[in-house]
Amino acid sequence: MRLLLLGVLGCSLVLSVRAFYSASDDVVELSSSNFNKEVLQSDSLWLIEFYAPWCGHCQHLTPDWKKAATALKGIVKVGAVDADQHKSLGGQYGVNGFPTIKIFGANKNKPEDYQGARSSQAIVDGAMNLLRTLVKDRMSGKSGSSGSSGSKQQNGGGSKKDVVELTDDNFDKMVLEGDGVWLVEFFAPWCGHCKSLEPEWAAAASAVNEQTKGKVRLGAMDATVHQAVSGRYGIRGFPTIKIFRKGEEPEDYQGGRTRGDIIQKALDMFSDHAAPPELLEILNKDILTKTCEDSQLCVIGFLPHILDTGAAGRNDYLKVMMQMAEKYKKKTWGWLWLEAGAQMELEASLGIGGFGYPAMAAINSRKMKFALLRGSFSETGIHEFLRELSVGRGSTSTLGGGALPKIHTVEPWDGKDGQLPVEEDYDFSDVDLDDTLDKIEL
Template identity: 65%
Template sequence: MAPFARNRLLWGTVSCTFFLAVNSLYSSSDDVIELTPTNFNREVIQSDSLWLIEFYAPWCGHCQRLTPEWKKAATALKGVVKMGAVDADKHQSLGGQYGVKGFPTIKIFGANKNKAEDYQGGRTSEAIVDGALSALRSLVKDRLSGRGGGYSSGKQSGQDSGGSGRKDVIDLTDDTFDKNVLNSDDVWLVEFYAPWCGHCKNLEPEWASAASEVKEQTKGKVKLAAVDATVNQALASRYGIRWISYHQDLPESEKTLVDYDGGRTRVDIVVVALICFQRMHPPPELLEIISEGCL
């Protein structure tokens, strides 16, 4: 019996060593943030960002196949939506807290971080990105209507009623554009309009309302402006009299103009503005944690 018992002990040791070698599907070099009971509350619950979080087990074949897609989606959404991963086999208490019964389970943590939603979309990187942007749009709509969390919603009634007017839209001219926009560290969304244009008149209240909302949510770091293209013809000619989103988060030699192709409602404009704002702030540096005992 002794040799048999010794063989069983040796096999148990080899099995344990192999398990540790595949203990994590992600590393600090990925754009996926690894979450544990130690940092989950700080990173997710106390965050104003939208999170997509995968609860996985390292030995799960479905999880292993999802990993490269999850990484690709995280890279594509970097600075826009946070992507996390929890080893729910190792941190069973965290998985149990959110009702994880199988792997992989994907949860969306939106406005109400204490009530996560199940992700029901596909498992390709494209489907994950689409699902994330759809959730982001819903989050912004909730905030605009005063139902969302994270940002102040007590000032929405004035904007909804049109009481804010154009007070937060910055009027730009041939003489002031370069000084205000090109020499700024902020992000600018600039409308080129004609006073007689019907489409411009329809947009004006949406643009004004979005300007107030964006100013509050980004603390003035994203600005909405307007240029009368019939008066400031030199400036309009320079940019082809088009809707543009000016990204000022690049070095002087790399400043670029990007055509705005989004919708013309307040919600559409705010979503684009928030995406631009989040891209200005790179995600925090990830520290590689060797063990939970190091914290």
């Protein structure tokens, strides 16, 4: 009996930890099953928190989030997603740390990050400012419209233009001979399940095309018309989804059929076959700015002077960084390196120098936040550092000056050992040393 009570108590404790919000709260609990209808097909302005039950910062935010939701009730929608449970939703919107707050405004396909303070008053003030902007845009005739009223959207989804229409004539050239990865839906016009899938497929196609830069494509084929290809692959039921990779046998898609599930599968396939990001030396401002602005995080290694390590030592450090870039390539982070002392303003803004070299910093240029590697510059040390950051546990600071510092243009490393400065040779043949010594004695 005691064990039973302890088991019940244990379950209730687990539930109490996971249940941040209840039906009595004004926060709308969102999931993969209701997100499309509640948010994407809505004309309302939404503030949505993506959280994890184990996240201390999330637990700290909860009372303020509830209070803000109550204050905004009937004015602005306030929701929450357990991204630990609904990973496809978090992955769809690039959520890597917790809590992450997203604003779903006029264009539901392109939510923005909430950058304000996280007190209930700041959240309410930020929401009202967003609402005023939304209303003003509508009054002026701007149509970034959300929901089904958007001219470029369908049922809150993406545009059908991003779904490639495949036929018996173009299938082999586009899919089998192309370099990308394809998800192909074989459908029948009379199929009810196909009609239900259509807006999810369209929305996923738009997101996947943008996020993979066209490396993963979504296509659709009317199997009742184009029977040569559909017969080749034994299509009998509708909709049937198959995955095609160049040079490989097609495989059946086994995942879920919401846009989030489809996007997550596509991104997984993209990252599995993508080359690791390039490790670039910071030679000028453009390299740093573009890499950091195009990535959620840019990871920068500050390597010792070439005279301290030689080419072999430096290559060892670069090899560690490239291995970690491969390990974390699904994150699509930027990877950079530079020689210690080459960019003193950058080192000063990050507080580099007190820890010795090699050192490492990870910068979020959108929030102007950074974190420093405190452990060893090794696979184990860097992995632990980046893993903590990716789940929102790392310690961060504000970038000095609130902006990326001045970057000097430098010459690239030539891959060779360093050379000591050449000392000038002095010719003393015409100097009378005896006469000089006599003068010194006098």
